[in-house]
Amino acid sequence: MLRASLIYSVVVLAALPGCASGDVSDSSSSSSSGETSSGEPGSVVPGYGDGAEDPGGVPGDFNPSANPDESVDCGRQNFNVERKPASILLVLDRSASMQDDPNGDEGTPSKWDIVVPALQEVIAATNEAASWGLKVFPQGDRTGTCTEESFPRDILIPIAANNATTVNQAITSTTPEGDGTPTGDAINKAVEYLQTIQNDDPKYILLATDGDPSCPKSDSDEYAVQAVTNAAAVGFHTFVVGIASQESKVKALNGLAVAGLEPREDPDPLAPRFYLAATKDQLVTSLLTITGEISTCLFPLSAPPPNPDHVGVFVGEQSVMHDATGTNGWNYTGPDMMTIKLYGSACEQVASSGAGSVKVIFGCKDDPIY
Structure with missing residues (x-):
């Protein structure tokens, strides 16, 4: 089989940084008029500063320790990419x-x-x-x-x-x-x-x-x-x-x-x-x-992972383990972590199984894949 004639599609399921167990609030439910929870236009919610929008609820219940980034659900994004030529x-x-x-x-x-x-x-x-x-x-x-x-x-x-x-x-x-x-x-x-x-x-x-x-x-x-x-x-x-x-x-x-x-x-x-x-x-x-x-098994990623240690690579349903030695498994090709490469039997399996056989999953910062 001519490996070079194969172009593989990779589904990269990328999770946004910081997983939260709750659902993301629907932005359509927030007031667009600038009203506070008391219904008084133009009021400033303690802890937000002038011009900030009211997050909803009673101001006294607002948790000032909450990090906005950590309150976002790990919404997964799908990327269809091709093997690097x-x-x-x-x-x-x-x-x-x-x-x-x-x-x-x-x-x-x-x-x-x-x-x-x-x-x-x-x-x-x-x-x-x-x-x-x-x-x-x-x-x-x-x-x-x-x-x-x-x-x-x-x-x-x-x-x-x-x-x-x-x-x-x-x-x-x-x-x-x-x-x-x-x-x-x-x-x-x-x-x-x-x-x-x-x-x-x-x-x-x-x-x-x-x-x-x-x-x-x-x-x-x-x-x-x-x-x-x-x-x-x-x-x-x-x-x-x-x-x-x-x-x-x-x-x-x-x-x-x-x-x-x-x-x-x-x-x-x-x-x-x-x-x-x-x-x-x-x-x-x-x-x-x-x-x-x-025709090496190189796959570019659309973005670096939130946590480079929480990345899963699968060929079909079989997981491929990380191998920094580049012998049999997968590894990043550089410090930017924008490309992964499969080695050994994993690369051979991709060549024989065809398009759509590789899946890469980005875990959240505190979400190990394996």
């Missing part, structure tokens, strides 16, 4: 070597003909669950390897919601005519761009390339690995999709995949750590796996 910046290698077949020869299909249809298929399928953007590298056509003209510059398509059609049209208009493979510089530019996006959506880089970086010429592999390492250090993990048959290219892609902190899982220690793209079907499978992993 992931933002994915596709960094696509358009070097001329993408015109070769997967073995590096002039056969068919070319690496470009494998990569492009697969990318477009998955981008279209995940349009509602992921916000896509596009960066291509190198720049220009036949500008010479590692020249200033080929240096990766602007983001071709900025990340946006429901952006699949725009991104796919840009990919269709792109040709593999660039010289050199400045992978490190492309990742650095991607990070510069992602840091300008002012929201807390999870952000990832999806690097699609056919092997060895070639710029700068002296230490291109190390330079690219360092760029991916730096990206991960500031919160942007990199998934690596590659087409490579030569040992040197496999080694380079493995290094990038491990540095990006999102290597492909395989029980075989000798298996490639990057996602394979030798055929279109294989690449589609790899991309669906990636988008499934990116």
Whole structure:
């Protein structure tokens, strides 16, 4: 199942601060004329001050210790919210070597003909669950390897919601005519761009390339690995999709995949750590796996809870316990307590049970849920 294609509705039942056992007084029963309980217009009720409305009843019975906030019933409010989408910046290698077949020869299909249809298929399928953007590298056509003209510059398509059609049209208009493979510089530019996006959506880089970086010429592999390492250090993990048959290219892609902190899982220690793209079907499978992993169980809340310790999270009728370790349960993602994340079996259960399966209940300040 493609997790990224699922959008879950969460019913958040938020209780207002301060529970009281009594019913809320009907505001329509209060006098709108400014009369006191004695019927004398303009009288001031002791303890309220000039211009305050009479709360009703006999002034002598008024309890000055009552806090207005605590006299309000815990009226529950329902919020329908959607799971927080992931933002994915596709960094696509358009070097001329993408015109070769997967073995590096002039056969068919070319690496470009494998990569492009697969990318477009998955981008279209995940349009509602992921916000896509596009960066291509190198720049220009036949500008010479590692020249200033080929240096990766602007983001071709900025990340946006429901952006699949725009991104796919840009990919269709792109040709593999660039010289050199400045992978490190492309990742650095991607990070510069992602840091300008002012929201807390999870952000990832999806690097699609056919092997060895070639710029700068002296230490291109190390330079690219360092760029991916730096990206991960500031919160942007990199998934690596590659087409490579030569040992040197496999080694380079493995290094990038491990540095990006999102290597492909395989029980075989000798298996490639990057996602394979030798055929279109294989690449589609790899991309669906990636988008499934990116589609985390993040649920934004409309407001922070009155008491962060009095929050209940349920998947169906089963309660999910709070787990600050992020192993198996739920936890807040930040100090603002505006987003919760499910982990472990709870997240897996949500993915399998579908929309409407998650409920979050805000308890009052003195109202534990469990």
